Amino acid sequence: MSAVMLALIAGAVIGLALGALGGGGSVLAVPALIYLLGFTPVAATTASLVIVTVTSATALSAHARDGHVRWRTGLLFAAAGVGPAMLGGALAGRLPAAVLTVAFAVVAAAAAVRMLRPRSSSESIIHVRPGRAGAAGAGLGAVTGVLGVGGGFLAVPALVNVLGMRIRVAVGTSLLVITVNSLAALAMRAGTVDGLDWAVIGPFAGAAILGAWDGKRLSARLSGQTLQRVFALVLLAVAGFMLVDAAL
Numbered sequence: 001m002s003a004v005m006l007a008l009i010a011g012a013v014i015g016l017a018l019g020a021l022g023g024g025g026s027v028l029a030v031p032a033l034i035y036l037l038g039f040t041p042v043a044a045t046t047a048s049l050v051i052v053t054v055t056s057a058t059a060l061s062a063h064a065r066d067g068h069v070r071w072r073t074g075l076l077f078a079a080a081g082v083g084p085a086m087l088g089g090a091l092a093g094r095l096p097a098a099v100l101t102v103a104f105a106v107v108a109a110a111a112a113v114r115m116l117r118p119r120s121s122s123e124s125i126i127h128v129r130p131g132r133a134g135a136a137g138a139g140l141g142a143v144t145g146v147l148g149v150g151g152g153f154l155a156v157p158a159l160v161n162v163l164g165m166r167i168r169v170a171v172g173t174s175l176l177v178i179t180v181n182s183l184a185a186l187a188m189r190a191g192t193v194d195g196l197d198w199a200v201i202g203p204f205a206g207a208a209i210l211g212a213w214d215g216k217r218l219s220a221r222l223s224g225q226t227l228q229r230v231f232a233l234v235l236l237a238v239a240g241f242m243l244v245d246a247a248l
Contacts, residue, residue, distance in 0.1 A: 003037055003038075003200050004199070004200065004203050006032075006036045006037060007037060007200045007201075007203045007204040007207070008203050008204070008206075008207045009207070010028070010029075010032040010033075010036055010037075010204060010207075011051070011203065011204040011205065011206065011207030011208040011211065012207040012208065012210065012211040013028065013211065014028045014029050014032070014051070014052075014055070014208050014211065015055050015059075015207060015208035015209060015210060015211025015212040015213075015214070015215060016211040016212070016214055016215040016218070017211075017215065017234070018052070018055050018056055018059050018175070018178075018208070018211075018212050018215060019055075019059045019062070019211065019212035019213060019214065019215020019216040019218070019219065020171075020215035020216070020218045020219045020222075020227065020230075027238055029044075029047075029048035029051055029052060030044050030045055030048045033047055033048060033204075037200055037204075039197075043195065043196060043197075045189075046186070046189045046196060047196050047197075047201050047204075049182050049185050049186040049189065050186065050196070050201060050205065051201065051204055051205045051208055052178060052182050053179060053182040053183055053186060054205050054208070054209065055205065055208040055209055055211075055212050056175050056178040056179040056182060056212075057175075057179045058209045058212050058213070059175050059212040059213075059215065059216060060172070060175040060176055060179055062212075062213065062216045063168075063171065063172030063175060063216065064172065066172070066220075068168050068169050068171065068172030068173075069169070069172040069173050069175070069176055070165065070169060070172075070173045071176065073159075073163065073165075073173060074173040074174075074176035074177050074180075075176065075180070076134050076137055077134075077136065077137035077140065077155065077158075077159075077173075077177045078137065078176070078177050078180035078181055078184075079137070079180075080134040080135075080136075080137030080138045080141065081137045081138055081140050081141020081142070081144065081177075081181070082141060082184065083138075083141070084138045084139070084141040084142035084145060085141035085142065085144050085145035085181075086145060087142065087145060088141070088142045088143065088144065088145020088146035091145075091146055095146075098246050100146070101242050101243075101245065101246040102242075102243065102246050103146070104239075104242055105238075105239040105240075105242040105243045105246070106239070107143060107154065108154075108235045108236075108238050108239040108242075109235065109236060109239035109240075111154060111157035111158075111232075111235055112157075112231075112232040112233070112234075112235035112236045112239065113232075113236075114157060114161055115157050115160065115161070115228050115229075115231065115232040115235075116228075116229065116232045132162070132163065136158050136159075136162040136163060137177075139158075140154055140155060140158050140177075144181070155170075155173075155174035155177045155178065156170050156171060156174045156231060157231075157235075159173055159174060160228070167225075167227050167228045167231075168219065168227070171219060171227070
């Protein structure tokens with residue numbers, strides 16, 4: 001199978017995840033670029049930021065039109081996490097790769113388990129206070145910095161469980177967080193963009209954008225509880241794969 005065809009398939013899957021679940025793109029994009037398309041890890045992470053930024057921004061516009069984005073909370077999340085993410089990134093450079101892999105898997109599994117637990121009706125809507133949102137965003141930024149991921153797969157559980165957002169609003173708001181964080185990270189990697197294989201990244205990003213629209217339509221047809229369970233199962237699958245990889 002040609003590289004372009006593999007890029008189209010992988011892009012469609014990642015776009016579907018971003019559009020329907022509000023996360024998962026950065027988790028899926030980097031392994032796809034490395035293991036399917038032969039990118040080096042450095043090139044793959046930079047290319048992933050390009051793909052996830054464009055796809056998240058596209059999916060964000062669709063969710064925003066439906067009123068499923070809390071702009072103030074999302075921007076506060078992104079802004080509050082910048083400093084902690086930088087500190088976390090400095091710490092990550094001193095940790096063994098196996099430790100980072102296990103930590104990633106544990107955090108993903110914990111978020112999934114928490115989302116799978118039934119929530120009482122009193123937890124469905126909670127008044128979002130700026131201080132609470134800022135604290136949660138800072139914590140998310142720290143974890144994102146240490147683990148070196150985009151953070152969307154952690155943002156949705158944080159928005160649902162910490163701030164009490166409904167799942168569809170959390171999905172839309174997480175796309176705002178992903179877009180801002182990806183743009184900031186991409187700006188720090190501007191010097192590595194010129195060497196990327198745009199003949200592969202272009203089709204990858206295009207398929208991801210189309211997949212994000214399909215994911216948005218899928219999210220409108222499924223109940224919030226179903227989306228939450230699907231997202232939790234995706235997190236558990238990622239966690240299990242990484243634990244196995246770390247053990248080998």
